[in-house]
Amino acid sequence: MLRHSLLDRTRAAFAVALVAVSLGLPAIAQQTGTLSGTLKDAIGASIPNATIVLRNEETKVVRNVRGDAEGHFNASGLPAGTYTVEASAPGFALTTRQGVQLTASNTQDVTLTLKVGGANEQITVDAANANSIAAAYAVMDGVLDARSARTEVNSTYIQNYVAPTADYTEVLQNAPGTYSLNANGVGLGDAKMFFRGFSDGNYDITFDGIPWNDTNSPSHHSWAFFPSQFLGGVDFDRSPGSASTVGPTPFGGSINLLSKEMPDVQNIRGGISYGSFNTKLIDVNYDSGNFGGASKRNNVFIDVHHMDSDGYQTFNYQTRNAGALKYQFKFSENKILTGFASVLWLDSNTPNIKGPTRAQVAQYGDNYLLQNTDPTQANYYKYNFYHVPTDFEYVGYKQQLGHGWSLDTKPYTYSYNNKQNYAATPKKGTISDPNCATPVSGALPCGTDKLNSYRKYGEITSLSQVSRFGIFRVGMWYEWAATDRFQIPQDPITQADSPLPNFHEKFWTNSYQPYAEYEYHATNKLTLTGGLKFAHYTMDLKQYADNGSTVGSLNGAPYVRNNASYNSVLPSVDANYRIRPNWSVYGQFATGSVIPPSSVFDINQTSTSSSPAAVLKTLPDPSYAKSYQTGSVLKLHRLTMSADVYYVRFGNAYSAPSDPNFVNYTSQGDSVTKGFEGETNVYLTKGLSFFANGTAGTAKYVSQTVGGASNPNYNLWVASTPSDTESLGMTFQDKYLNLGIFNKRIGSMWNDGKYATPSASSGQSLNPVLGTNANQAVPIDPFNVTNMYVNFTMRRGSIFDQTKIRFSVNNLFDQHNITSVNPSGSVPLNRIGYAFTPASGDTLGLLPGRSFMVSFTIGLSPRQ
Template sequence: MSKHSIQTLLATSTALAVCLIANVGYAVAAEVPAAEVPAAAGTADDQSTSANQAGQANDRQSLTTSDIIVTGSRTAEAAPLTASLTTTQPQAAISREFIDNANAASDFNELIALTPGVSISGTGNGQGFSETKAVIRGFQDGEYNVTYDSIPFADTNNPTHHSTSFFPSTTIETVVVDRGPGNASQLGQATYGGNINMYSRAVSDKQGVMGEALLGNWNSFIGRAEIQTGKIDKWNGAKFVLAGQYLKSNGALTNSPVMSKNLFFKGVIPIGDSNKLTVMSTWNRNYYYQSDVLKGSTCGYAQSGYATLKAVNCSAGSNIGMYGLNYGMGGDPTKQDYWKYNRTDKTTDFSYLRLQSDLSEHLSLDNRVYMYGYTNNTMSGNTSTVVTGFSGAGTATSPYKAVTDASQIPGYNKMNKYRVIGYIGQADYTFGFGKAKVGGWYEHANTWRHTWDFSWTTGLPSYDQKFYSGATSTLGYPSTALANIKYEQNSSWDQFQLFGELELRPVSNLAITPGVKYVNFKRGVNALVNADSYRSPANTSATWTKALPFGTINWQPKTNWSFYGQYAQGMYVPDLSSFYTPSYDAATAAQSSSVAATVKPQTSTNYQVGTVWHGRKVSIDLDGYIINVNNKIASATDTTAFSGTLVNIGTVHYKGVEGQIAYMPIEGLTVFGNGSYNYAHSGTTNAQVAKAPFSTAAAGFIYKHKGLRVSFSQKFTGPQFATELFSVKTSVNGVPTAVTQYSTLDGVRLYRISPYSTGEFAISQEIGTHFRIGATVSNVFNSRAITAVSNASGGASTTTQGATTYQTSYGTADQFSFLPPRSFMVDVRVKY
């Protein structure tokens, strides 16, 4: 990045800050009194937050120190989203008060939906009733970290997440969305595009019991209970919380019921005068009915040209033609989309022990051991044909002929089961003009994955998985007896990270923090049948290492105004699919390992600047960023490479400006808004990457007075493209080819999704000290906008120019996802 670019970025962001502050200066001309500047967003006696409490979120030993939220006014504290005066990167902290009054079924992605630069998809079955995905500035799930009490968690094939599987909102005290890789002490498998840092529910000093019941559309019911022991004097002030939640709903979509159960336990136990032990464990079980193959509703109409995507004029026989926009699963047992053929059952657990020790006035230690597990047992219909066996002789590369039965219903069983254990250790040493922090992280993961084909009609195996059809030899490939196994795979990783930071304060209002992190990541696979197009056995591994430098600055010219800057490098380790090449003997295993090792991790280089200002009635933060991604990983297009081989293909460039504001015109009323412009262009095509909105915005208000709380918010998601495809190259000289990215003939891109928005209204009233009644309305204006599309390879119009055929319309089998219809939920809460 050039010196001129950095200067331009800094000047632009500073100018925006000065202009906006000048425009609202009439409302906040007086400087905030010192008494109104708390050390953090809450105190040890304020049980609505867990800030400042040892063993809780955001304590002084927090690994992610930028998430110790320091506010400078009541306006900043009252806003649903705020940024810390001490932050070193763009951020939005979501308060517990906002979480407590949001739609009770919301998953952690939906809790952050209002934040700048964030867009959410996957809500079609109703808020909280289906898994969602979040995009941050164009970075997709898997390209940023998600942590719980500073402990990273993710799937073990790639670092993606299941939003309804681990932590319902009852287990979350607050969430901090850091739009950047953080400092060197920010740990994770994808310290790359940002961080969603969740913190567990606080344990109260006071004894109490709470029960809550909620009823809503689609026969939805949520029951909650919580017991707080308060401080127990005979146990040296130890305190515990036990909570549980039960959720059940028929869902907004046809034949798509869901159910979940959660138990949560946490204890904070003082040991002597200088140690605190935190014990936390949560268990979650949920199931839902959803196709594992079909990713939306078909319209059956091939809309021509490159116009904005719309589900209009749908054919009578399509999903939308038969069921409308609320299609989820069918009711016909002779078809593979019959809802009873498509069930996903998940069980998860997450536990840790944390010991915090003050060894002296200057030295403290923080040690955590943790474990989490995930089991996904999916039964699904399939789009293939049931193969009952084999007969005769085939070709040289396919030495058998399949015997099929089109009258049977194809299906499969998919299992993904992993267990992760880890340790995080950290030491903090404070001295006269700063603080040093060093630490490390070690983690081991074991995973078992399989997909077995069978017939729903007979319950017997379906042998429709053969060895790679392009092979020249059958040597080393699975026998026909294994043709019901798509893959049967064990995999593992062993990774460690070491970090060091030095926070220097040459003057009291200036913090300069250089740091470095070393990453060592070893991944291996041992498979009877690997999850690749060859279906070969596999037994190989590879190791990736890198040192990542960091540097941040935070300057507070006034107690309520700060400026910050960040330079940071991030890293994304290649997915398990880097081993999806044949390794059926010693030679091919060595070749597979070599191919995987040559894939360099994706890296990001981040330049960010911003400012945070908390006035008496107005709170503002603004930022600008430029992020360059190198070594972008994609499938090889070289005809001499193994099919599915991953290679580094180039760069992706991200840049944009973001900001948020909160205004308190009268006591009790807070008006807020935010917006972002997010450019995320591929260095290969120079086009916006898929599923990355060009812009986002949010606005709303919160009013609180004498136990009454009323709020409304509206989230706007700008235009985006549903796929990376400009056009699909379907054939060359009449020979079908793989789906590949090509420019359209006239330079216009397919699969554009229009801007859309959705709103949420909530009202509640405290009745005395023990009762609360309330209601929530989601998607207030009942928008049914398209939020995602899964494009099909067939059913589209094409045109041929020369020897190449291009797609010129949308396909009849394209699958659409929509915003769910308006929903209501009422609740009654009792507490003592």
């Protein structure tokens, strides 16, 4: 009886379980659906073999899909929910569709129209091309669509793996071959970046595709434009680019800074950071999300911040107030208007001499620069200061015109107003009255009142047409600039100026770069691109009478006029071949040029009874570059690899200076830069990734003669070119935590010096063009810096979205290496047996000591 009862109960329980499972299976099946769709270009033709990323907006789960030869894709078994669909293909910009609703047991069809794209639009997503988890977690990586050596730095890196005070040079510090110098601390000065033997002024920097630079030479100022609070990513192209790459100096490469993307949800963030050297940063951000009626066509981003710091160097105070606004209005998916505006005010006590001498370091320590106790010395901090307001604005408009044609136009304006005062020790006596109030040779001897100011207006317009054969692009960059520059001798005690300047010039420049190129899709795997760009520049100068330092008195005339015109024809050709969907190879030949600086007219143009006024009869040729490179990009599931070799011949180059913070305009003849670069990302386990890159190369002068005379710098190294560089990093990323540690090593290199003027009896003479400029004069030993970052962030889904605690340590092991030397001594013209001897008067660039920074940010978002 008991046995039968137990058996009956077991059978009943089994039957109930079977019924439950039977009833439950359909319910489970009904919780999934299918996303399918078609990818088309502007004329409605299908785009084959595209990459599609499907991201569940609630769970963050990602499904990677590849389109077929007809442009279709299908992803079944997806959990019901709201999805973001991203699609990309070679030659097209990343296209995103948010808020795609997928219900259980249904198929949702999505049709996306991909637009012709370029590097300056936004960071390309490559992770899906090989279902690569290593690429998905990479904070910087190569690009499968690359036609040249490129590294892309994403927003995750900028938001988590640099200090909050960082500028764009710090953002790129771990990219292959790069390094920057800032002896006052991270983001606390005007840092300069170097790579491949190119110093600042020999490569382009753009912001959302707009090139920006000084007017007297194409250099840049990291402390005056685009702090990391304004940046959403960087596309770093280490090549002259194609014909459609515009700007004054792309031959060294293009650092393409990208503004922040416009999120679709509202969020407001307020944060405060405090760190070493009494550094304080207050930052407020606002993302509106999509708003404006049922269509929600508007979107706004706003950032306002204040930063001040004592700096690592003594009395090198820094204060920055800045704000940025970005607005986007979508008339439709095919017609988009974007506006951006930023302003920045910088005040600093940075002196004209950027480092201490060896004697000062030995006496006061390596953070010594200025002092506040002895006003008779030139390094009294109240005599040395900057005030630099800047602004930058553009309006961008994109529209699909029909029949495959697209328009992209972007008028812009920006200004830079660098007002600087600095002191110098007079040859006789100290800084005191009457020494500083008494002119010497018509000039006050103790200080300088300096201005470098310009306003630019420009426009970049491109038209592109997509056909079944490929993409045709035609466009033009035009820019007009007005510049006012002077340096006036000054008494730093009273700030009274001399009647006549050392120089004063106003000049107006016009830049024109029309181009045309065709990207031929020979097969589904092979893309060939060829193009031609014409670069034309004009410069009209008005140089005012001065105290004899530059153009002279001009025999009573108020000013003299000079003008110049430069032309270059710049072809390019490249190819990209997909060996497999996750493996590409590329090759490129490209050219670039840069016009000589305005200082070529800085000659004495005053006539005397014994000699006529000097005239620049023959303009120097523009510097040019011919670049050859080939490389490969591979993305496996847990590994990504990129490598390239390059050869660049840089013609009619102008030398790097002894002090790498300044530009010397001495013609140096030709140089050749060649080398190897490689980078990799390895996904280890559960959010933990390893990152590494390395370079090895040379950059040497190869002209045996310059100006018809023997070149004493033949086969010597270009200044500030490391023989090798290495970066290593480990990151951990999960929903809330971002941890990272990075080390950058800079190999041995050289700085320039000056040749001693040979005696008349020696039978030697200086090169008439090169003068005293001596390359490979000072050896710089290898150095390295290790930085560590810890971040805890509340993610989307909480009302406190983007609430964050951030901790960073720069120079973790407190290294104090010498990074540059401006020697006080000279180099003999006959170098046999020469070896550099350190001297007490050498000016040094040094690594700043270890620094800490902690940040607290409160984020608020309405519940979605």
